[in-house]
Amino acid sequence: MFSYCWFILISPLAGFVLLSWFGNGMSRQRAGFLGCASVGISFLITLIALTSFLLGGENEKGGISTLYNWVTAGSFSLNMSILVDPLSVFMLLIITGVGFVIHVYSIGYMEKDPEFSRFFSYLNFFIFSMSLLVLAADFFFLIVGWALVGLASYLLIGFWKEKTSAVLAARKAFVMNVIGDVGMVIAAFIIFDHLGTLSFLEVFAAAKTTFRPNDDTILLITVFLLVGAFAKSAQIPLHTWLADAMEGPTPVSALIHAATMVTAGVYLIARCHVLYELAPFTMYLIATVGVVTAIFAGSMAMVQYDIKRVIAYSTMSQLGFMFLAVGLGMYSIAMFHLMTHAFFKALLFLSAGSVIHGLNEEQDIRKMGGLRHSMPITHITFLIGSLALAGFPLTSGFFSKEAILINSYHADMGNIVFWAMAILGAIMTGFYIFRVYFYAFSGQPRTDVTAHESPLIMIAPLGLLAFLSLTAGFGGGMIDDFLVNYFGTHMSHPDDVLLETIGLSAGLIGIVGAVGFYMTGKDRLEFAKQILAPLYDLLFNKYYIDEIYDFLIVKPTRATGAFLEKRAERLGIDFAVDQVGSQVREVSRLISLWQSGSVRLYAFNMIVGVVTILMFVVFL
Amino acid sequence: MGHQFVLLISATIFCVGAAGFLIRKNPLIMFMSVELMLNSVNFLLIGFSSFQKSMDGQIFALMIMTVAAAEVVVGLAIILTIFRTRHDMDVDHINTLKG
Numbered sequence: 001m002f003s004y005c006w007f008i009l010i011s012p013l014a015g016f017v018l019l020s021w022f023g024n025g026m027s028r029q030r031a032g033f034l035g036c037a038s039v040g041i042s043f044l045i046t047l048i049a050l051t052s053f054l055l056g057g058e059n060e061k062g063g064i065s066t067l068y069n070w071v072t073a074g075s076f077s078l079n080m081s082i083l084v085d086p087l088s089v090f091m092l093l094i095i096t097g098v099g100f101v102i103h104v105y106s107i108g109y110m111e112k113d114p115e116f117s118r119f120f121s122y123l124n125f126f127i128f129s130m131s132l133l134v135l136a137a138d139f140f141f142l143i144v145g146w147a148l149v150g151l152a153s154y155l156l157i158g159f160w161k162e163k164t165s166a167v168l169a170a171r172k173a174f175v176m177n178v179i180g181d182v183g184m185v186i187a188a189f190i191i192f193d194h195l196g197t198l199s200f201l202e203v204f205a206a207a208k209t210t211f212r213p214n215d216d217t218i219l220l221i222t223v224f225l226l227v228g229a230f231a232k233s234a235q236i237p238l239h240t241w242l243a244d245a246m247e248g249p250t251p252v253s254a255l256i257h258a259a260t261m262v263t264a265g266v267y268l269i270a271r272c273h274v275l276y277e278l279a280p281f282t283m284y285l286i287a288t289v290g291v292v293t294a295i296f297a298g299s300m301a302m303v304q305y306d307i308k309r310v311i312a313y314s315t316m317s318q319l320g321f322m323f324l325a326v327g328l329g330m331y332s333i334a335m336f337h338l339m340t341h342a343f344f345k346a347l348l349f350l351s352a353g354s355v356i357h358g359l360n361e362e363q364d365i366r367k368m369g370g371l372r373h374s375m376p377i378t379h380i381t382f383l384i385g386s387l388a389l390a391g392f393p394l395t396s397g398f399f400s401k402e403a404i405l406i407n408s409y410h411a412d413m414g415n416i417v418f419w420a421m422a423i424l425g426a427i428m429t430g431f432y433i434f435r436v437y438f439y440a441f442s443g444q445p446r447t448d449v450t451a452h453e454s455p456l457i458m459i460a461p462l463g464l465l466a467f468l469s470l471t472a473g474f475g476g477g478m479i480d481d482f483l484v485n486y487f488g489t490h491m492s493h494p495d496d497v498l499l500e501t502i503g504l505s506a507g508l509i510g511i512v513g514a515v516g517f518y519m520t521g522k523d524r525l526e527f528a529k530q531i532l533a534p535l536y537d538l539l540f541n542k543y544y545i546d547e548i549y550d551f552l553i554v555k556p557t558r559a560t561g562a563f564l565e566k567r568a569e570r571l572g573i574d575f576a577v578d579q580v581g582s583q584v585r586e587v588s589r590l591i592s593l594w595q596s597g598s599v600r601l602y603a604f605n606m607i608v609g610v611v612t613i614l615m616f617v618v619f620l
Numbered sequence: 621m622g623h624q625f626v627l628l629i630s631a632t633i634f635c636v637g638a639a640g641f642l643i644r645k646n647p648l649i650m651f652m653s654v655e656l657m658l659n660s661v662n663f664l665l666i667g668f669s670s671f672q673k674s675m676d677g678q679i680f681a682l683m684i685m686t687v688a689a690a691e692v693v694v695g696l697a698i699i700l701t702i703f704r705t706r707h708d709m710d711v712d713h714i715n716t717l718k719g
Contacts, residue, residue: 596715597714597715598711598715599650600641600642607638607642
């Protein structure tokens with residue numbers, strides 16, 4: 001069953017291997033074609049799997065395809081197997097589908113880059129790792145995929161390796177992600193210790209009978225898994241790497257740091273929802289962190305000037321909404337928002353990439369302006385992305401976000417605080433994205449650089465994503481029917497006209513706020529900046545979180561290192577080693593005094609010796 | 621001749637040889653001192669051999685003389701080589717193995 005799904009993994013892996021071995025000798029067209037084709041094949045196979053589910057040809061709960069038994073050690077056995085079920089197919093559709101579109105876009109975006117084929121080999125490697133992550137049938141391969149996407153992210157953030165800031169950002173992202181990986185590994189240890197297996201289906205079946213709700217063990221497992229989820233999805237307190245990750249090429253930001261990899265945390269919790277339902281406390285924690293991150297990141301996005309950073313904070317904020325949804329047990333809604341977010345956020349990033357490309361690598365929105373004339377198509381697509389992000393009625397973001405907002409009050413664990421914070425996050429969303437929109441596209445150009453519209457190969461993906469951003473919201477029911485086979489529960493649609501109206505207007509209020517500040521002249525803006533100066537500084541400096549981490553972790557670690565280097569290393573270890581050396585030398589020098597080189601002295605000693613021995617023999 | 625006489629002569633010759641070896645600086649003389657010490661032992665062996673009416677000691681003496689001859693051959697060759705290379709026969713100056 002589903003053995004053909006292995007080609008979803010093999011195809012991008014083959015693309016990665018071919019591009020990294022033979023990429024240098026390839027022409028750009030060929031390397032680009034190979035990179036796109038390998039992902040395209042994966043997408044087609046995913047479509048086949050989807051069709052077989054929809055036509056009912058397969059068991060609707062999916063199944064496991066095993067290649068062979070890989071390791072057997074005592075009671076532990078690990079199969080080379082993948083789990084193809086509605087959830088993994090749903091994720092794969094996003095990964096390979098959006099991934100394919102972004103691959104095509106990259107051909108245009110990276111056309112002048114001297115290391116074109118290396119870029120595509122990394123991209124293919126990422127698609128392979130991410131597919132492995134979602135296809136894994138057990139915690140072991142989940143962690144392998146988890147770590148490999150972290151590596152792919154590292155390689156792609158630091159792709160422009162001559163840029164110091166990019167290399168530093170890559171390092172930061174990697175370290176943060178490894179913290180998460182460690183959490184995952186510990187969780188897997190605890191699971192194996194208590195349940196004796198790592199396979200998802202067996203673990204979930206056994207957990208229901210083994211653990212009581214809010215058991216210590218199940219809390220430990222879920223919290224350690226959560227560390228991995230928070231690190232990967234850039235939630236507080238492991239969020240600082242995502243904004244820095246914008247140093248990478250823009251298609252990477254769109255693919256990895258918006259549409260796919262950062263959603264892995266949401267996927268993980270949805271995948272393990274059986275475990276989390278046994279730990280209501282952790283669920284509550286997830287929802288809280290999610291909603292706090294949503295407004296926390298949203299507030300930072302309101303004052304940043306780098307177009308990509310704004311969108312990155314927006315990604316964190318939207319991920320916060322997804323975590324809120326899974327935390328409240330609304331898995332299908334979270335996945336729905338994950339999908340619509342993948343579309344409109346990839347669209348926003350790629351449109352921003354088009355702007356950056358058109359302005360010769362300018363990312364500061366203060367130096368943009370009036371682009372609606374010089375880049376008409378990008379203008380339209382960015383506007384569509386912004387509307388979808390802000391939740392403008394009838395765009396895709398409207399449906400998914402509205403569902404989260406209303407359920408944050410009406411879900412079993414929902415309450416008025418979650419709802420109010422989520423509404424606040426939604427207002428911020430409308431505000432910050434239209435702030436960027438007005439800065440970049442309205443008014444007059446602020447620099448002499450004449451912007452130019454991007455080539456067709458970049459515009460076409462934008463058009464496709466714009467179409468999806470507008471229409472994907474109508475697929476909510478279908479997605480619900482499809483995913484119910486995994487989650488077992490339907491999306492709930494509470495009827496509450498009042499909350500719906502408030503939720504609907506939240507995004508609009510944000511948009512109107514942005515219009516008020518940024519369309520009607522600068523005076524009001526400067527005035528607001530002055531009276532809110534301390535708050536503004538706090539937000540602009542990202543709540544000083546980086547500085548706090550620097551002060552609390554990096555500096556003490558460095559100081560300890562310096563102290564140990566000076567005290568323990570120099571005075572302790574070095575001294576001991578040196579002493580051993582010099583003492584041996586000193587003793588040797590004393591002994592070597594006997595080696596006078598004088599033959600007669602030797603003879604004398606010999607005689608004295610013999611005589612002494614004789615005396616002993618004779619007189620004792 | 622009694623036992624004491626043989627022992628006394630032998631000890632005297634041995635001490636002369638040992639003293640000569642320690643005191644003199646010329647390797648040739650030192651060599652001769654070594655021969656003296658060897659021969660004092662030979663004298664002892666032969667003396668006691670005749671006291672005990674046994675030929676063992678005399679055979680030992682012959683053996684020692686043979687070994688001494690072989691030793692002299694090697695030793696003289698070394699001394700000759702040292703002289704050829706250094707033109708200096710003072711053993712106190714030959715101290716390159718000093719620690």
